[in-house]
Amino acid sequence: MPEVLLRDRRILVDGRPELLLAGEVHYFRLGRADWADRLNRLRDCGGDTVATYVPWLWHELPDGSVDLTGRTHEQRDLAGFLDLAHQRGLRAVVRPGPFVMAELKNEGIPYRVYDEHPHLLPTTWDGAPISTRTIDYLAPEFLAAADGWYAQVMPLIAERLAPRGGPVVAVQLDNEIGMLSWVTNSPDLTDGLCADLARWAVERYGKDTAAARIGADPADPAAWSTALRTPAEERSLALHDDLGRYMRDRYRRYVAALRQSAERHGVTGVPFLVNVHGTADRRGRTFPIGISQLVEAYRGQPQLTSGSDYYLGDLTVGNVADLYVSNAFLAATHDRAQPLTCLEFEAGSGDYGEDLSTRYPPEAIDLKTRLCVAQGNRLLNLYLFAGGHNPPMAEPVGDGNNRIAFTGERHGFAAPVGPEGRLNATYGAARRALHAVRGVGDLLADGDEEHDGFALGFIRDHYLTEYHHPASTKRAAQVAELERFRGMGARDVLARALLLAGYSFPAADLQAPGGAAHVPGGTPPVLVLATANTLGSDVQQRLVDHLRAGGRLLLHGPLPTQDHDGTPCTLLADALGLRPDGWLEGGPHYFPSVVGHDWAAGPAEVRVGYAQLLAGPGERLLTEVGSGRPCGTEVTVGAGQAVVIATDYPCHLDFWRAVLDRLGVRPRxxxxxxxxxxxxxxxxxxxxxxxxxxxxxxxxxxxxxxxxxxxxxxxxxxxxxxxxxxxxxxxxxxxxxxxxxxxxxxxxxxxxxxxxxxxxxxxxxxxxxxxxxxxxxxxxxxxxxxxxxxxxxxxxxxxxxxxxx
Structure with missing residues (x-):
C-alpha cells in the first residue's frame, strides 16, 4: 500500500514525488445523490484529490452519540463519502477540526461544549467578554472534549488511510488557530491562561524580571491578571511582546496535543497539516502574522507541514508581490523536509455575500495557480470547489434559521460548482489551469524554484502585532510603524520592484534557531531587508555578522534604534557608522523629494513620502532636495558592503536594478x-x-x-x-x-x-x-x-x- 511521506520539501507517495491538485467538497452540504456528480466534476476539472471539513457540530447528536456513517442522516455519512471518492480514483485530505470555521455556527464546535463549560469562553482586555466563540485552547475541559471527538472520528479516518489501502493522504489538525482572537484584537485572557502565562514568564525571565516587565507579582493571581488585561503604559511594549511570544508557545502545545490525540486514535503514516491564515482585503500584507503565530507549531515537527489560506481575489501588479512573498516567507519557516502546500486556494467568483458586489475575473485562478506551483507548492486545494445546502440542526437552537451555518440554506454561491450544481465561468478557468499544471506535474512535483543570489529577509517579530490594548499609545505607535515599513517595504515598493524587475528570490528567516538565517540551499551572499525603527537585537547582530563576514546588505527603511520591547538597540547602525539625523514626513502641503547621485542617478528628482536624514560615512546615493542631506548611502562594514535606502523611493525598476547590480546580483x-x-x-x-x-x-x-x-x-x-x-x-x-x-x-x-x-x-x-x-x-x-x-x-x-x- 502507498506510503505518504514529507521529504526534501516534497510529498512522496510510495516513494515518488507527487503534485496533489485538490478541491474542497462538503459532503455534509450535499445530498448523497449529488456526491458522485461533484466528484466527477472535480476529476474533469483536473483534480486528483478531494478535501473536506468534518464538522463536530453536525456529527454529534443531542444524546451525545456521534454519527459518521449516515445512520441518522445521509449527509452524516463521512465513511460513505470517503469510500465513494476512493472508488472514483480520488485521494482525500480530511480536516476534522475540532474548529473548522467554514461559516459554521460556533466555528463547528457543538453548543453543549459551551453550555457545559461556560468558563472556557475567554475574557479579554479590561476583563471584557470576547465577541467571538473561540475557546481557551489548552483548558483541560476543552482538550478532553476535543479528544472525545477525535476518539470517534479518527478511527474511521485511520481505516481509510492510504498506507492501509484507502484514499486519505493527509489530515489537518484544527483550523486557523489563533485567527479569531487576532482579527478582533481580543487575546484570550482567562484566569487559567493568565496563570499559565505567569509560569511561562517566570521560567523565561525569573520572578523579579517577570514582575518588572508586566508590573505585577506573578505569584499574585489577581494582580497579575489585572496587569495583563489592563496594561500600564510604561510597561505596554514589554507586556505586548511577552503576550505575543507566550501565545505562540501556547499554539505549539495545542497542536502537539491534537497530534498526540490523533495518533493515539490510529492516525499514523500520513502527514499532518496546519493551515495558516492571514490574507485580508485581497492583500497578503497581514499573512505573515499567521506565519508568526504558528511557526513554532509546525517548524521541525516530523511529518507535519503548514498550508496557506490564500484569499487574494484577482492577481495584478498591485498584489502579485503579496502572493510571491507570502509563499517565500512561509517556505523560509519550513525545515528541510516540509513542502509548501495551500489548503485554501481561493477559487470562484468572489461573490461571497450573494450581493453581486464582487466578481473576480476567471483568469485569476490560472495566474495564481501558475505562480504557486512555480514556487514549489506541492498541494493546492481549490476552496470552495462545490457549494451546497446547510442542513438543519438536530435540535432547535432558537437562532432564526436553526441551520448549521450562518449563510442561510444555500452555501458556496461563488464556487466554480454552485449549490445546485450549476457551473460558473470560473470552472472553465480552473479546468484550464489544473490541466496545464497536470501536463508537467511530474516536473513540478520534483522541481525547485531557482533564484538570483539574494534573499528577502523575514522578521517574524515584525508581525507580532495582532494585539494592542486600545488605550496604549506606545503600542499603537509601534504597530503603526511596523505595518508601514515591514516585510515588502513602505508602500510595498521593495518587493514589488524586485519581482517586476524580473528577479526571483527566496526569503531568509532571520530569526531561525541555530544562529544562521534559514534559506533553502544556504544563505545567499546578498540579503535584502525592509525594516522599521524596531528591529530585535538578535537580528541586528546577525546582520552585523553577515556584513563582517563579507556579505552584502540592502537595507530599506528607517535605521533601527530599538528592540521589540522598547529597549534601545543600535547594533546595526553602529556597525554601519550611521545615525538618524532628522525625519521629513510628506503631507498635504509638504512634498519631500530626493535626487540620486553617481550610479543611483535618475532622470529627475522624485517625490517621496518620507526621508530619514543620515549622518555618518559612506557614499551619498540619495539626497533630500530641500536640505541637501543624504537619505541613501553606501557603506563598507568589514569585508561586507551595505546600501541603505532610508526613504520610500518609488517603484522605478531601473533604480532598483541598479541597486542590486551594485551589490553583485545578476538576474539569470x-x-x-x-x-x-x-x-x-x-x-x-x-x-x-x-x-x-x-x-x-x-x-x-x-x-x-x-x-x-x-x-x-x-x-x-x-x-x-x-x-x-x-x-x-x-x-x-x-x-x-x-x-x-x-x-x-x-x-x-x-x-x-x-x-x-x-x-x-x-x-x-x-x-x-x-x-x-x-x-x-x-x-x-x-x-x-x-x-x-x-x-x-x-x-x-x-x-x-x-x-x-
Whole structure:
C-alpha cells in the first residue's frame, strides 16, 4: 500500500514525488445523490484529490452519540463519502477540526461544549467578554472534549488511510488557530491562561524580571491578571511582546496535543497539516502574522507541514508581490523536509455575500495557480470547489434559521460548482489551469524554484502585532510603524520592484534557531531587508555578522534604534557608522523629494513620502532636495558592503536594478520589454529538467525577447504573452531517446517517446537533440547542426503530437 511521506520539501507517495491538485467538497452540504456528480466534476476539472471539513457540530447528536456513517442522516455519512471518492480514483485530505470555521455556527464546535463549560469562553482586555466563540485552547475541559471527538472520528479516518489501502493522504489538525482572537484584537485572557502565562514568564525571565516587565507579582493571581488585561503604559511594549511570544508557545502545545490525540486514535503514516491564515482585503500584507503565530507549531515537527489560506481575489501588479512573498516567507519557516502546500486556494467568483458586489475575473485562478506551483507548492486545494445546502440542526437552537451555518440554506454561491450544481465561468478557468499544471506535474512535483543570489529577509517579530490594548499609545505607535515599513517595504515598493524587475528570490528567516538565517540551499551572499525603527537585537547582530563576514546588505527603511520591547538597540547602525539625523514626513502641503547621485542617478528628482536624514560615512546615493542631506548611502562594514535606502523611493525598476547590480546580483532570466507586469522564474528537477515560468499580470499583451544566463532563448525569437496569461516553457526535457532542448509550446503530456505540445504563438518551434527521426502530426521538421527543429503554424493553439522513433 502507498506510503505518504514529507521529504526534501516534497510529498512522496510510495516513494515518488507527487503534485496533489485538490478541491474542497462538503459532503455534509450535499445530498448523497449529488456526491458522485461533484466528484466527477472535480476529476474533469483536473483534480486528483478531494478535501473536506468534518464538522463536530453536525456529527454529534443531542444524546451525545456521534454519527459518521449516515445512520441518522445521509449527509452524516463521512465513511460513505470517503469510500465513494476512493472508488472514483480520488485521494482525500480530511480536516476534522475540532474548529473548522467554514461559516459554521460556533466555528463547528457543538453548543453543549459551551453550555457545559461556560468558563472556557475567554475574557479579554479590561476583563471584557470576547465577541467571538473561540475557546481557551489548552483548558483541560476543552482538550478532553476535543479528544472525545477525535476518539470517534479518527478511527474511521485511520481505516481509510492510504498506507492501509484507502484514499486519505493527509489530515489537518484544527483550523486557523489563533485567527479569531487576532482579527478582533481580543487575546484570550482567562484566569487559567493568565496563570499559565505567569509560569511561562517566570521560567523565561525569573520572578523579579517577570514582575518588572508586566508590573505585577506573578505569584499574585489577581494582580497579575489585572496587569495583563489592563496594561500600564510604561510597561505596554514589554507586556505586548511577552503576550505575543507566550501565545505562540501556547499554539505549539495545542497542536502537539491534537497530534498526540490523533495518533493515539490510529492516525499514523500520513502527514499532518496546519493551515495558516492571514490574507485580508485581497492583500497578503497581514499573512505573515499567521506565519508568526504558528511557526513554532509546525517548524521541525516530523511529518507535519503548514498550508496557506490564500484569499487574494484577482492577481495584478498591485498584489502579485503579496502572493510571491507570502509563499517565500512561509517556505523560509519550513525545515528541510516540509513542502509548501495551500489548503485554501481561493477559487470562484468572489461573490461571497450573494450581493453581486464582487466578481473576480476567471483568469485569476490560472495566474495564481501558475505562480504557486512555480514556487514549489506541492498541494493546492481549490476552496470552495462545490457549494451546497446547510442542513438543519438536530435540535432547535432558537437562532432564526436553526441551520448549521450562518449563510442561510444555500452555501458556496461563488464556487466554480454552485449549490445546485450549476457551473460558473470560473470552472472553465480552473479546468484550464489544473490541466496545464497536470501536463508537467511530474516536473513540478520534483522541481525547485531557482533564484538570483539574494534573499528577502523575514522578521517574524515584525508581525507580532495582532494585539494592542486600545488605550496604549506606545503600542499603537509601534504597530503603526511596523505595518508601514515591514516585510515588502513602505508602500510595498521593495518587493514589488524586485519581482517586476524580473528577479526571483527566496526569503531568509532571520530569526531561525541555530544562529544562521534559514534559506533553502544556504544563505545567499546578498540579503535584502525592509525594516522599521524596531528591529530585535538578535537580528541586528546577525546582520552585523553577515556584513563582517563579507556579505552584502540592502537595507530599506528607517535605521533601527530599538528592540521589540522598547529597549534601545543600535547594533546595526553602529556597525554601519550611521545615525538618524532628522525625519521629513510628506503631507498635504509638504512634498519631500530626493535626487540620486553617481550610479543611483535618475532622470529627475522624485517625490517621496518620507526621508530619514543620515549622518555618518559612506557614499551619498540619495539626497533630500530641500536640505541637501543624504537619505541613501553606501557603506563598507568589514569585508561586507551595505546600501541603505532610508526613504520610500518609488517603484522605478531601473533604480532598483541598479541597486542590486551594485551589490553583485545578476538576474539569470531577463527580458527586454519596457512594459511592467511580466514575472520570470524557473524550476529545475533533480535530473536537470527545467521549466521557464512566465506570468503576465498586466492588462495588456507583452512582446519580448528572453535570455537565460545571457544566452538568447529560442535563438532570439521574439515571444508574445497575452494579457493576464502565463506560460511554462520546457527546457532540457527528456522525451524517450531525445531531449526537448527548448520550445515556445507548453507541454500537455509526455509518454515515453511521445509528447503532446500546445502552441502558444502564431508560429511555434520545438528544438530536439537526438539521433532518431522526429515526426509530428503537422508542421515542418528540419535538421541542422545536430538539432531537429519542429516549426508549427498554429494560430488556433491545437496541440501537436510529436514522436521520436
Amino acid at each position: 532570466l531577463r527580458h527586454d520589454s519596457g512594459d511592467p507586469g511580466l514575472l520570470l522564474t524557473s524550476t529545475v528537477d533533480r535530473s536537470g529538467q527545467r521549466l521557464l515560468h512566465l506570468v503576465n499580470v498586466a492588462p495588456s499583451a507583452i512582446e519580448f525577447g528572453l535570455w537565460h544566463r545571457d544566452k538568447a532563448v529560442l535563438s532570439g525569437r521574439r515571444l508574445r504573452i497575452g494579457a493576464r496569461t502565463g506560460l511554462m516553457l520546457p527546457a532540457g526535457i527528456r522525451v524517450g531517446p531525445a531531449t526537448l532542448v527548448e520550445s515556445s509550446c507548453e507541454l500537455v503530456a509526455r509518454n515515453g517517446s511521445n509528447v503532446l505540445l500546445r502552441p502558444t504563438q502564431t508560429e511555434d518551434v520545438a528544438v530536439f537533440t537526438t539521433d532518431r527521426p522526429v515526426r509530428a502530426d503537422r508542421g515542418e521538421v528540419t535538421m541542422a547542426d545536430g538539432r531537429t527543429t519542429l516549426t508549427v503554424q498554429a494560430p488556433d493553439g491545437e496541440p501537436v503530437r510529436v514522436s521520436v522513433d
